[in-house]
Each structure stands twice: as structure tokens, then as C-alpha cells.
Amino acid sequence: MTNDTNVTQFTQKRDCSLCNLSEICLPEGLTPDEMGTLDSIIKRRKPKQKGEFIFRDGDTFTSLYAVRSGSVKTFATGNDGSTMVTGFHLSGEILGLEGINCKQHVGNAKALETTSICEIPFNQLSALGQDIPKLQQQVFRVLSNEIGQEQQVMLLLGKKSSEERIASFLLRLASRYHTRGFAAKEFNLSMSRSDIANYLGLAVETVSRIFTRLTKQGIVNINRKLVMINDESALRDIANEPQPDTDKKRTNS
Amino acid sequence: MTNDTNVTQFTQKRDCSLCNLSEICLPEGLTPDEMGTLDSIIKRRKPKQKGEFIFRDGDTFTSLYAVRSGSVKTFATGNDGSTMVTGFHLSGEILGLEGINCKQHVGNAKALETTSICEIPFNQLSALGQDIPKLQQQVFRVLSNEIGQEQQVMLLLGKKSSEERIASFLLRLASRYHTRGFAAKEFNLSMSRSDIANYLGLAVETVSRIFTRLTKQGIVNINRKLVMINDESALRDIANEPQPDTDKKRTNS
DNA sequence: CGTATTCTTGAGGCAACTCAACCGAGGTGG
DNA sequence: CCACCTCGGTTGAGTTGCCTCAAGAATACG
Secondary structure (H helix, E strand, C coil), X not given: CCCHHHCCCCCCCCCHHHCXXXXXXXXXXXXXXXXXXXXXXXXXXXXXXXXXXXXXCCCECCEEEEEEECCEEEEEECCCCCEEEEEEECCCCEECHHHCCCCECCCEEEECCCEEEEXXXXXXXXXXXXXXXXXXXXXXXXXXXXXXXXXXXXXXXXXXXXXXXXXXXXXXXXXXXXXXXXXXXXXECCCCHHHHHHHHCCCHHHHHHHHHHHHHCCCEEXXXXXXXXXXXXXXXXXXXXXXXXXXXXXCCC | CCCHHHCCCCXXXXXXXXXXXXXXXXXXCCCHHHHHHHHHHCXXXXXXXXXXXXXXXXXXXXXXXXXXXXXXXXXXXXXXXCEEEEEEECCCCEECHHHXXXXXCCCEEEECCCEEEEEEEHHHHHXXXXXXXXXXXXXXXXXXXXXXXXXXXXXXHHHCCHHHHHHHHHHHHHHHHHHCCCCCCEEECCCCHHHHHHHHCCCHHHHHHHHHHHHHCCCEEEECCEEEECCHHHXXXXXXXXXXXXXXXXXXX
């Protein structure tokens, strides 16, 4: 869990089998052979620079996109031109799932930093799914997972206060970084305050205020883009989320 | 309740091919042969009465459930015991998609009225998907569609005012009834005000107030459970949603 | 450097919530 | 048949959390 790897290896390993994300990405659970077949359809283009689009609203849907490194935001553009952030995506996550239904992307995806992407042509993936049951299951699983995640966000947006939203957001980011093998207690926010605010349905000022409040309380330490979580338990309290079961006694009081 | 029509034909047509929902449900686009194969795995149990559960939070996931008639609400139960409505589901819609990922249902589903359900064992569906490409695609499509729908709700919850939420909600219901061949301008709310409020992230009182306000303005006519939409265009204005691309302009104001 | 952008901080207003009372339909039982 | 209760829905009054507006501070960038 070091940070030195920020010097992105351009000479990235091209195969899924060599990618350290294969455990949490699409290939999870495939045999080496199957993974090789999957590999053969995946296109790996040159990394996107910050601000570049992966796809745009209305683009014809042809592929899913897996984030290999870096991060991406997805957002919709309202009829009035306003933008509405619908998600942030870290390495190992799949983008573009909304497009399958209508063969057209609904929303935009843009790199928040230098980001490398694996492009997975969907027709070919679908065809492979016919031959490799486990792969079909994986696609189902990824789609289902996305549905579950979004329901979580719906709950957050519908029921939680501003402070709860921020706390949940930070915890969720921490947990996702942790899953990817990065430090969970110290990480960088690759998105702006205004992206965060937009995503959480808050005003920028509110996000800023709560960041400073939580910092003053010593629960976290947020300075510019750098987040340190000092008291995860307190944060979880604020977020109104159950403590993880690492601790034997659950909700004694 | 006026249950005269509730004496539904218990002897309902059992085959997808005879179901008037086949156009919008899972079998959409399958050949008669394929539909027959799909049919063979579908279990049709006796209808659920109002208040009965289809599945509960934490239940082992084995099947998807298609609403054949009636309506269903899905809801999560918070750690504090509070309930949070995550969706309403009409005929032709598929429930339980969130469960695929972890082989366990996340949330509850409960009939809002007498409701008949087709149970689709997922392992068998998945296996059939291997043999019937079009079926695999359909499952992908249904999952993707759910993702898109949920993103819409996220937007609604994150950015819209109470009035916009109500208007959107009514329009969406109308449109869904329309798709199912029911009248779009006049329908029944099978869910309570408090379910609606909970779903939309509002207080019951707010829902009530806006219903009466919209009624006084003549835009709709909401009396008890019965909704009539008098001025769809105005409602769309309030919802801040684009007018449908109909050649004839309805707004002659 | 100067300018632009992002972030922070403060003051004030309003939309939606909470609290509380009332209404009306349905159901129950005397 | 009416008295009573319950429960969902409506309405009003007062409160508040978050937004808006405005201005200043910090940082990025050409």
C-alpha cells in the first residue's frame, strides 16, 4: 500500500491474468484459459488524460469500459444544460452498463485524472458468454452489483442529512480503496468539491463546511485533496451505518 | 375495498405466449419455441394477497420474480428499523435483480394489492441463457434497464424540488400504465401517501399538500386513490421534463 | 507575476420538515 | 343503526437545515 506507484507504468501488463485487478474485475473466477479468451477481445488504448471523455451522452453503445487505473466520473446533462454527477468509478469498475438496454449511452464518462481503460466490445463479450457460463454469470453479477450500489445511493439521497451523506461518501471511498489494496485511511480525492456536492445532492459550500467541521472534530483530516480518516468508528456513527463485524459485540447499547 | 374485480381469473393463462405482457417482459423478442422453453421453467404460484411478502431481506436468492398483475413495493429496512421504499413495480416488471450478485436478496418485496407473480428460477434461467442467445440478451437488457431507471431516480432525489418529484412520479406512473395498455390519464395509486413520500424522500404532509395544490390548479385531479391527469403538458413543465416529441404542439398557451 | 479557478467562511432566507390538530372512511360491536 | 375506534389523509403553525448570495483566501496556471 505504497504511493510510489503513482509513476504509472505505461508498460502495463496487457493481460487480465497479469492485472492485479482480475480478482475484482470481470475476469474474477475464470480459469486461465477462459481469461485468455476474454483477453483476446479486450482493447487497451492509450490512457485518457484528465478531462478526456470515455463516452458521451447519446453515443452508440458498443463496448463496456473497465477502469484499469485512475478514476472516472459519470454525469448526465440536463435539458437545461446543467450537469449532474451520477457516479465516480475507480480501478476495477465497469462503465457503460446503462447503455446495453437501448444500444446507446445514457450519460457521459470523463477521466478525473490520467486513467487507463480496457474497452470490452459488448457483442463479443455477449457471444463469449454463450460459450463460457462463468463469464455470463460474471456479467450478470456485475450488472446486479451495480443495481445494488445504486440502491444504496438512492437511500443516501432520499433519507440522509448532509452530514450523513458526506460521512457515507468518505467511508465508501475508503472501503473501495481498501478493496483495491490501497490504504483505506489515507487517500486522495480525485474529484472536485463541486463534483462531490453535485453527486451527493448538496451545495459546494455545505461540503466544504462539513469537511472543515469533521476536521476540527478530529474525526478526519481533510486538506485540499488529501483525506485522512482518524476515527472510522465515529465517522460510521455519523453516517448512521453499522460498525463492521470485526468487533464481537454488536450494538450492545 | 372494492374487490369485485379482485375475483381474478384464477385459471389464468399459464403460458408466456398467452400473456399480454410478453411484449414488455422477459420473453420479448423470443421465438415461440424459445418462449415455450422459458415457460417450462417458470413457476406460477397462487396470487399474493395485499401485504404478503414476495421475498424478504436476507432471503437466499434463487429466483427472479415477474409481476403478472397487481403491484409490489420493494423496501429496505434500516439498521434502526425504519423502512425505506426503494421502488414500486407494476405488471411486466422483474423483481429481485439485486440478489444475483450476492445470492441473497437485499431488501423486501411486498404486494400492494392482490398480485400474481411468475417465479423464474435463476440458475435455470442462466442455463437457458447459454442455449438461447436472445434470452441472455434479454436478461442483460432487463438488468441494464433497471440501472438506467435507478439513475433517473437518483437524479430526481438529488436535484429535484418536492413539486418536481411529485410531478415526475405521476408522469412516470402514467407512462408505465400506458405502456401496459391501461389508461394513462386515469389510474389508481395502489400505494399509500406515506409510501410515496418515503420513496420520494419527502414528508407525508408535503405529498398531501402538493396533491391538493396540483388539484386546485386543475392540472390533475387526485381524490383518495384515484388520479386523473388533466394537463399532462403542465405537469411535465412542473417536473422540468422535456415534452415528448409529438409533432402537434399541445401547448397553445 | 497576474488572472482564473477552486475552496472556505459568513449572513440571511426559504423550502420542506416537525408537531399537532382535525377529518373522513371503514370496521367493529353493542 | 348508531357509537366508537382506528388509520390514512389533510391542513395549519412554527422551526430548521440547507441553499443562496456575497466576499475573501488559497491554489493552479499561463
